[in-house]
Amino acid sequence: MSDTTSPPVSLRVAVCAVMSVLALVMLAPVQAAVPPPKLQYQITTLPNGLRVILSEDHSTPIVHVSVWYHVGSKNEREGRTGFAHLFEHMMFKGSKNVEPEGHISLVAGVGGRSNAYTTEDVTVFWQTLPSQHLPLALWLEADRMATLRVDEAAFQREREVVKEERRLRIESQPYGRLSEIIYDTAFVTHPYKHPTIGSMADLEAASIADVRDFHRTYYVPENTTVTIVGDFDSAEALQLVTQYLGRVPKATRPVPREIPREPQMMEERRAVVEEAWPLPAVVVAFHIPYDGHPDSYPLHITSKILSDGQSARLIRELVYTRRLCLSAFGAGNLIEDPNLFYAVCIVQPGQSPEAAEAALIDEFEKLKDEGVTLQEVERAQNQFARDYILSRGSNEDKAMHLAHAAVIHSDVTTADGEFDIFMSTTAVDVQRVARSYFNESNRVVLHVLPRGARP
Amino acid sequence: MTRLRSGIGPTSWILCLAVCASVAGAQTVDWPSERPPRPLEARRATFPPYEVRTLANGLQVIAVLHHEQPAVNMRMLVRAGSVQDLQGKAGVATLAAALLDQGTTSKSAEQIADQIDFIGGALGTGSGSDLSFVEVVVMKDSFNVGMDMLADIVRRPAFAPEEIERQKEQATSSLQVNREDPAYVAGAVIDRLVYGLHPYGLPSTGTPETLAAITQADLQAYHARNFVPNNMILGIVGDVSGDEAFAAAERVFGGWPAAELTPLRIVDSPPPTRRIVIIDNPDAVQTGIRVGQLGIPRNSPDYLAFDLAVKILGGEGANRLQRVLRSERGLTYGASADLAARKRAGDFVAETDTRTETTGEALRLMVDEFSTLRRERVSQRELSDAQAYLAGTFPLTIETPNDIATQVLNVVFYELPIEEIGTFSERVQQVTPGDIQRVAQRYVLPDRLSIVLVGNAAAFVPQLRRVGFSEFEIIPIDELDLMSATLRRPVLQGGSTDAPVDGPLLARQ
Numbered sequence: 002m003s004d005t006t007s008p009p010v011s012l013r014v015a016v017c018a019v020m021s022v023l024a025l026v027m028l029a030p031v032q033a034a035v036p037p038p039k040l041q042y043q044i045t046t047l048p049n050g051l052r053v054i055l056s057e058d059h060s061t062p063i064v065h066v067s068v069w070y071h072v073g074s075k076n077e078r079e080g081r082t083g084f085a086h087l088f089e090h091m092m093f094k095g096s097k098n099v100e101p102e103g104h105i106s107l108v109a110g111v112g113g114r115s116n117a118y119t120t121e122d123v124t125v126f127w128q129t130l131p132s133q134h135l136p137l138a139l140w141l142e143a144d145r146m147a148t149l150r151v152d153e154a155a156f157q158r159e160r161e162v163v164k165e166e167r168r169l170r171i172e173s174q175p176y177g178r179l180s181e182i183i184y185d186t187a188f189v190t191h192p193y194k195h196p197t198i199g200s201m202a203d204l205e206a207a208s209i210a211d212v213r214d215f216h217r218t219y220y221v222p223e224n225t226t227v228t229i230v231g232d233f234d235s236a237e238a239l240q241l242v243t244q245y246l247g248r249v250p251k252a253t254r255p256v257p258r259e260i261p262r263e264p265q266m267m268e269e270r271r272a273v274v275e276e277a278w279p280l281p282a283v284v285v286a287f288h289i290p291y292d293g294h295p296d297s298y299p300l301h302i303t304s305k306i307l308s309d310g311q312s313a314r315l316i317r318e319l320v321y322t323r324r325l326c327l328s329a330f331g332a333g334n335l336i337e338d339p340n341l342f343y344a345v346c347i348v349q350p351g352q353s354p355e356a357a358e359a360a361l362i363d364e365f366e367k368l369k370d371e372g373v374t375l376q377e378v379e380r381a382q383n384q385f386a387r388d389y390i391l392s393r394g395s396n397e398d399k400a401m402h403l404a405h406a407a408v409i410h411s412d413v414t415t416a417d418g419e420f421d422i423f424m425s426t427t428a429v430d431v432q433r434v435a436r437s438y439f440n441e442s443n444r445v446v447l448h449v450l451p452r453g454a455r456p
Numbered sequence: 457m458t459r460l461r462s463g464i465g466p467t468s469w470i471l472c473l474a475v476c477a478s479v480a481g482a483q484t485v486d487w488p489s490e491r492p493p494r495p496l497e498a499r500r501a502t503f504p505p506y507e508v509r510t511l512a513n514g515l516q517v518i519a520v521l522h523h524e525q526p527a528v529n530m531r532m533l534v535r536a537g538s539v540q541d542l543q544g545k546a547g548v549a550t551l552a553a554a555l556l557d558q559g560t561t562s563k564s565a566e567q568i569a570d571q572i573d574f575i576g577g578a579l580g581t582g583s584g585s586d587l588s589f590v591e592v593v594v595m596k597d598s599f600n601v602g603m604d605m606l607a608d609i610v611r612r613p614a615f616a617p618e619e620i621e622r623q624k625e626q627a628t629s630s631l632q633v634n635r636e637d638p639a640y641v642a643g644a645v646i647d648r649l650v651y652g653l654h655p656y657g658l659p660s661t662g663t664p665e666t667l668a669a670i671t672q673a674d675l676q677a678y679h680a681r682n683f684v685p686n687n688m689i690l691g692i693v694g695d696v697s698g699d700e701a702f703a704a705a706e707r708v709f710g711g712w713p714a715a716e717l718t719p720l721r722i723v724d725s726p727p728p729t730r731r732i733v734i735i736d737n738p739d740a741v742q743t744g745i746r747v748g749q750l751g752i753p754r755n756s757p758d759y760l761a762f763d764l765a766v767k768i769l770g771g772e773g774a775n776r777l778q779r780v781l782r783s784e785r786g787l788t789y790g791a792s793a794d795l796a797a798r799k800r801a802g803d804f805v806a807e808t809d810t811r812t813e814t815t816g817e818a819l820r821l822m823v824d825e826f827s828t829l830r831r832e833r834v835s836q837r838e839l840s841d842a843q844a845y846l847a848g849t850f851p852l853t854i855e856t857p858n859d860i861a862t863q864v865l866n867v868v869f870y871e872l873p874i875e876e877i878g879t880f881s882e883r884v885q886q887v888t889p890g891d892i893q894r895v896a897q898r899y900v901l902p903d904r905l906s907i908v909l910v911g912n913a914a915a916f917v918p919q920l921r922r923v924g925f926s927e928f929e930i931i932p933i934d935e936l937d938l939m940s941a942t943l944r945r946p947v948l949q950g951g952s953t954d955a956p957v958d959g960p961l962l963a964r965q
Contacts, residue, residue, distance in 0.1 A: 037526065060524065061855045062499040097487050102783055107492060109773040110841060112848015131501075131851050136493040148487045161786030168742040169789050169809050175636040232499065245493075277739050279632045310578075311569030321565070324622065327629045349629055376574070383576025387595065390525050394856045 037390045039417050042403055043235060049251045050223030053242050054403045054413060056230045058396060064231030065396035066138040067127040068146075069404045071226070072219035074197040075121045075260055075338060082192075083199010084207055086119040087163050088215050092126065093117075094155045097148035101155060104141050111137065119197055122337040123408060129397060132232040136241050142227070143245040146220055151212050160204055167198045175278050179345070179449065186272045187286050187341055187445045191263035221252035228404045230396040263288070263339060269441050273448045275455055280327060280350065283357040284447040285365065286343035287438050292335040293410045296437065298422050299430040300342060304332035305381035306373050306431070307344065307364065312380070315344065319360050325352050331364070337409050341445075342438065354448045362446075365439040372432035385423045501851035503878050506864050507698055511706060513714040514686025518864050519701040520693045522857035526596045528694035529858060530606050533869060534588040535689075536682030538660035539722060539800065545670050546939065547627065547662020552615075552675050553583035554623045556590055559614040568605070577602060581609070585656055586799040587869065588682075596695045600704060607708035610683060615675045628664050635933065638744040638809070638910045641735055644938055646746040649733060649906035650803045652726040659938045666939065684715040689868050693861040725750055725801055728904040732920075732928035733943065735936055736913035743815040743911030747822050748805030751899055754797040754870045760883055761891040762899060764842055766795040766804050768892070769829050773845025774838070776825050781808055787818050799870065804899075812912050816919025819907070827902040833893045847881040 042056040074085050095101035108115040113130025115138075128138045171177040181196045188194035227246060229238055266288060290296050308315045308330040315329040331344030344364070346357040392398050406416035506520045541548045557579055558565040572579045577594040590609055594602035634640040644659050651657030662670070690709070692701040728749050752758055763771075770777040770793025777791035791808035806826070810818040854860050867874055876883075909916070913930050920928065929943075937945035 038524070061851055062501050063851045063855060098490055098492075102779075106841070109845045110848075111495070112845055112850065112852065114772070114849070114852065129852055131498065131848060133495040133498040135496065137495065140493050144487075158783075158786035162782055162789055165742070165787070165809065165811060166789040168811060173638050173740065173742050173744075173809070175633050237496075248487075277636070279636050280629065310573035312566070312573040317566070317569070321622070324625065327626065327633070347633075349625070350632070380574045380576070383574065383595075385576075387527070387576040387578065387593070390527050390595065391593065394525060394858075396855065 037386065037393070037420065040393070040399060040403065042413070042416075044407065044413050045239060047222065047243060047247045049247060049249060050221075050225075051246055051249070052226040052407060053239065053246075054226065054228040054400075054407060055233075055235045055238055056228075056399055056403060057233060057235060058230060058399070059232045062132045062232045063129060063396065064132040064135050064138070064229060064233055065127065065129045065400050066135070066142070067125055067228045067397075067400045067404055068142050069226045069228070069408050070124045070126075070220055071122070071224045071256070071408050072124055072215075073120050073122040074195060074199070075192040076219065076257075077192060077195070077199075080203055081199075081207060081211060082195040082203040083163065083167075083197070084203070084211060084215065085124055086197055086199065087160060087204060087207060088212060089117050089119045089124050089126075090159045090163060091151070091156065091212055092145050092149065094152060094159065095150040096145040097150070098144050099141060101150070101152075104145065107137065107141065108134075113138075120336075121193060121197055125404075127397065127400075135229070135233055135238065136245070139227075139241050139245040143249055146222075146225070146246070147249045149216050149220070151209060151216070153209050156209050156212060160207065163198070164201060164204055167201065167204070171196070171198055176282060176347070178276060179282055179284075182274060182276075182449060183284055183286060183341070183343060183445075183447060186270060186447055187288070188263055190261045191338060192260060193263070193338065193340060218254075219256060221256065222246070222249050223252055224256045226404055226408050228400040228407075230400040230403070260338065266443050266445075269444045269446065271446045273450065273455060275450050275452050277452050278449065279451065281348040281354045281357075281451060281454070282447075282449040283346045283348060283354050283361065284343055284445070284449070285358065285361040286341045286445040286447070287365075287440070287443050288339060289333055289335075289342045289438050290339050291337060293415065296434045297333070297335050298419070298426050299434040300333040300438075301335060302378065302381045302385070302423065302426050303342075303368065303373075303431055303435065305384050306377045307331035309381070309384050314364055315346075315361075318364070319346060319357075323360070324349055325357055325360055329361075331361070343445075354450065358446060358448070365435070368432065368435035369439055372435075373428050375428055378426070378428045378431065382424055382426070386420075389420060501854065503863075504854060504860050506860065508864070508868065508874070509702055511685065511710055513710065513712055515705070515709050515712075516689045516868055517702060517705045518689065518691045518861065518868065519696075519698050520691070520857050520861045520864065521696065521698060521701075522693065522860075523695050526695050528594055528596055528599050528602065528692065528696050529861070530592045530602055531691040531693070531861070531865070532590045532606060532610050533689040533691070533865060534610075534683055535586065535687045535869070536678075537583045537586045537588055538658065539585055539655040539720065540678060540682060541655065541658070541660075541662075542674060542678075544666060544939075545662075545674060546658045546660070546666040548670055548674055548678050549583045549588060550660050550662065551620070551623055551627065551667070551670060552613075552678050553581045553588045554627070555615055555619055555675065556581045556609050556613045558619040558623065559616050560608045561612045561614055563608065565619060568609070571601075572605065575601060579605070579609075583660065585660060599696055599700070603704045603708050610688075611712060613679060615672050615679070617672055620670075620672055620675065624667050624670075627661065627667055631661060631664060631667075634661070635936075638737070638740065638742070641933070641936070642744040642746045642807070642908050642910045645733060645735060645908045645910070645936070645943070646748050646805055646906060647803075648938055648943065649731055649908065650725070650728075650748050650750055650805070651801065652723075653941070654723055654725040654801065656798065656801060656803075657725070663937070663939055681718060684717070685709055685712045686714040687717055689865060691861045691865050693857045722800070728901050728906070730904050730906075732907040732909070732925060734913045734917070734928055734930045735908065735910040735933050736930050737910060737933045738912050738914065740812065740911040742809050742811055743818075743909055743916060744807075744809050745815070745819055745822065746805055746807050746908040747819070747826065748803055748906050749899070749901060749904065751795060751802035751804045752797055753800060753802050755872060756797065756802075758895050758898070759797055761887050762804075762895040763795050763797070764839070764846065764884070764887055765829065765834075765892045765896050765900075766793050767842050767846065768834055768838060769793040769825060770806050771842075773849070774842040776828075777806055777808065777822060780821050780825065781810070781818060785817075785821075787811075787814050787821075791822070812915045813919075815909065815911060815916035816923045816925075819909070819920065819925065820923035823902060823905065823907075826900055826905060830896050830900040830902055834889050836889055839887070839889050839892060843884050843887065847884040850881050
């Protein structure tokens with residue numbers, strides 16, 4: 002997984018000779034006109050296995066502390082979907098020296114903010130606070146990592162809170178269930194099949210024994226990366242981390258890492274479902290590799306060519322020119338395990354889902370048959386450079402990039418190292434990966450129709 | 457409004473003492489019992505430098521220089537928004553803003569998109585009730601290109617007929633989607649109840665009928681009247697020098713003549729009256745609840761004290777509603793209250809979403825918290841906690857150049873004394889429990905609250921009666937008309953209302 006700094010060896014696959022020569026001549030040494038600054042950091046592993054990344058920035062007297070546990074909804078077992086996120090909520094229910102809800106109120110009491118989120122791959126707890134309160138943040142995080150309070154009544158209440166969260170974000174929103182439907186259709190065995198929020202039935206089935214077991218299994222130092230960015234002295238910060246988080250005992254057993262693999266699709270999968278949504282949604286999806294795979298970089302560039310900005314292909318063609326879709330996008334969901342590249346069209350009144358499907362598939366076929374222009378690649382690279390620069394503005398942003406590189410890529414240097422890979426991606430690479438993945442036997446087509454509209 | 461992913465506020469964990477035997481420290485036996493550690497030595501946070509100048513034509517220009525990342529952000533604020541919408545044509549300001557980057561007198565929509573995307577920039581336009589904006593972000597080597605684009609878009613939009621049609625279609629389809637979003641519906645209806653037919657009460661997005669009525673001439677007239685340099689504020693933020701910033705502003709906007717502004721005549725909001733409106737959606741699994749009242753404009757001398765009072769009710773760093781509804785009872789994912797102190801008036805609205813079965817209970821608890829806020833003097837401790845958060849959080853609000861610029865633009869936009877920026881923490885600390893009680897008694901009128909419930913009426917109406925709410929109007933969601941005094945539209949004759957593709961909203965056009 003740490004091979005992501007080597008450039009994708011794609012230029013050999015010269016399918017269209019003229020194009021590839023042009024690409025070599027014009028694009029090989031592309032540099033962004035304005036090179037972004039590099040992140041400055043140090044990384045250390047404590048004796049108990051906890052990883053620490055420190056990055057000083059003295060421009061404002063604040064500090065951001067994030068704690069990434071390498072566990073997310075893809076680590077959930079059958080019948081317990083939603084548990085990683087429910088557990089995240091339980092981390093606010095107190096520990097040996099902290100009252101229930103005390104974490105957030107102690108941080109707020111010094112003018113800080115704190116919260117947490119759960120994804121398919123990780124669970125992240127964070128706080129941003131005036132920099133003199135760094136010891137408080139580390140002490141609080143250590144206390145709940147080592148001594149979480151596990152209380153039946155609080156667990157029951159919090160489960161109701163999470164069920165409300167599911168109703169609010171997923172069930173009551175137009176298109177709120179769309180990604181749930183896509184992943185349920187596209188995946189068979191890998192847990193990406195399930196949404197991070199989980200199902201109501203599985204939330205109901207979770208028990209307090211599950212809470213204890215999950216904490217003991219995954220909330221251990223060797224599964225944890227602490228990132229501190231802001232106004233502090235690194236030597237002092239490292240001493241504080243050692244003092245508070247260094248005393249959390251080592252795990253007694255290794256963190257389980259085996260996750261069922263998704264079998265390769267052998268033929269196209271199609272589904273038509275109904276939901277109480279006002280306009281139909283059409284989805285065309287393909288299985289793709291993981292974040293950091295050499296093909297992931299051209300796929301990211303492809304996402305930009307298809308849907309970043311008003312001049313991107315899907316927006317220009319399907320939304321602006323043909324007025325077929327109210328909105329459209331197509332992008333690779335590049336995360337830790339192989340995932341999907343999918344395009345969605347919310348179909349305008351008076352247009353048909355069939356026309357939308359044909360248009361989306363046609364865009365993928367064009368990527369394979371005609372490739373992309375050099376100008377499109379350059380545009381996508383400029384947009385990538387923009388994202389790169391604008392997404393490193395705050396301490397929280399920087400911590401996110403550093404922790405993501407360390408946890409998901411197992412290589413903190415990718416936080417900066419991927420810039421050059423993107424800048425040397427070519428039109429040939431884009432066409433090659435399109436031909437590798439955007440094929441009928443690897444395709445999932447989904448029509449979500451308003452209730453009562455199924456033929 | 458920031459949504460919290462996880463809980464805030466203390467809870468009564470006393471409740472669980474009965475099962476405390478099972479409250480196992482999950483793994484570490486010899487962990488010390490101890491108090492939170494002392495802080496390190498504090499470093500004082502001071503507001504970073506910025507510069508404000510006014511060009512000869514009245515355009516106010518604010519420069520915030522910041523050189524860490526090689527990017528520049530340009531934001532043009534126009535002191536015009538949906539309050540300027542013409543009678544029966546709600547949506548003019550929103551539509552005009554959406555059309556600004558869809559073609560100018562010299563460039564097509566496609567050419568503008570091609571240009572900004574190719575240089576790796578970003579371009580956005582939008583509007584609210586009192587302001588419209590254009591925002592351009594470019595890398596520093598494209599600063600002048602970005603300024604030229606900004607000026608072209610702001611000064612010379614084409615409002616081409618085919619682009620107007622395209623944006624109307626987008627807006628109308630979006631409204632059709634919005635009607636299925638309980639948060640949109642609840643928000644739009646509470647605004648109507650609080651502000652009546654004052655422009656703050658009308659939907660800035662328009663309705664299918666008002667959008668259809670808007671003409672090219674309406675858009676051109678709105679632009680000509682309001683988009684003049686003496687009605688605008690420009691923020692230039694990022695990796696340029698002050699000289700470069702002001703010279704560029706002068707170059708692209710300096711030759712634009714000032715124009716006289718026509719004063720706006722708008723109707724007053726009605727006095728607060730108890731009114732409960734239920735928007736009935738039988739498919740709903742959750743009820744969106746909004747409880748609110750007319751408040752104060754941003755330039756009111758009571759702003760800071762009342763803002764603290766509303767934060768105690770339901771804001772970050774305090775939040776009684778979150779404690780009562782979420783932490784203690786698990787009724788909701790989030791509960792909050794927000795003071796929207798705007799240019800010409802203001803409101804405060806509490807909101808939550810709860811499952812259908814607990815709708816009555818949640819509403820009762822919310823209304824009771826309004827009563828408590830008015831009736832009971834807040835303790836010094838509760839106020840101090842809220843003050844500690846608000847004052848202490850100051851350094852977090854000046855982290856990025858955009859954070860800094862937003863604060864300066866706010867002060868200039870609301871015409872507040874510019875010194876207020878540097879004295880925020882001190883002014884927060886001066887508020888007393890007596891101040892909170894005074895403003896709560898003056899502005900919080902619990903027996904005259906506006907209340908909106910969006911959900912499955914048949915399932916929760918009996919609950920409302922049980923908790924003491926007996927008078928309410930029920931409006932089926934398909935009959936909701938935000939422009940009508942009664943909030944209802946006449947039922948359509950003969951038209952199918954469940955046709956999936958040509959929905960009822962479009963069929964009426």
